[in-house]
Amino acid sequence: MSEQPKANRLMAFLPLALFLALAGLFAWAMFGQRVDRHASALIGKPVPPIVLPDMDGNTLDLASYKGRAVIVNVFASWCAPCRVEHPMLLQLAKDKRFVVIGLAYRDDPSKTQAYLDELGDPYAQTGIDRQGAAGVQLGLGGVPETYVISAKGIVLARHRGEITPKVAADLAQLAARSSTP
Structure with a gap:
């Protein structure tokens, strides 16, 4: 019992x-x-072949920048955090050790142009990713998102979200260190 x-x-x-x-x-x-959800499968690999029309009616070909370190910023005129980070991009664009490229993601080119006219244009060239194809190639999680590509064409870093002064300094330092092929 x-x-x-x-x-x-x-x-x-x-x-x-x-x-x-x-x-x-x-x-x-x-x-x-x-696995870190913010990590990119592209880190340490060559940048994908991204060729887009640009805001000036020319062609943006990321491969043509091989030999120079590049900071690629994916943005949109409808993106509020993109507006917040914009002064940091204007500051980064002053550094001649690398080039800053913009990719207008799923945006109307006339709205992109108005955005750049209003806030200033930090980009050496701005590609129009109207359908989001380049975003898919980069594994884009959303805008804003920023990538550092070495002079050898290797993706070194990906930053999701707006660029703060600390992040801008880190991206600039990484890009500058990788500026020679």
Whole structure:
């Protein structure tokens, strides 16, 4: 008879044990080792072949910049954080150790032009990615997003979100270090 009450007591703790096991599993899934969602599969690889029309009626070919370090900023006129980071891009554009290129993502070119006229144009060239094809090639997660490409054409870094003064300094330093082929 003493076995029955002992078994009942153990059964009373079963729901708690199951709850703790599930909570542990969920915690591991949320915080355990996993791939960084902000990492890019392109880091350490050649920049994809991106060829787009530009704002001046010419062609933007990222491969043509090989030999110079490049900071590629993907933006849109409808993007509020893009407006916030814009002064940092104007500052980066003053540094002659690298070139700053813009990709207007899924934007109307007339709205892109109005945006650049209003805020200033930091870009040596601005590609029009109207359908988002270049964004797909880059693995774009959203705008703004910024990439550093070495003079050898290798993607060195990806920054998601707006560029702060600290991020601008880090991107400039990385681009400048990689400015020689």
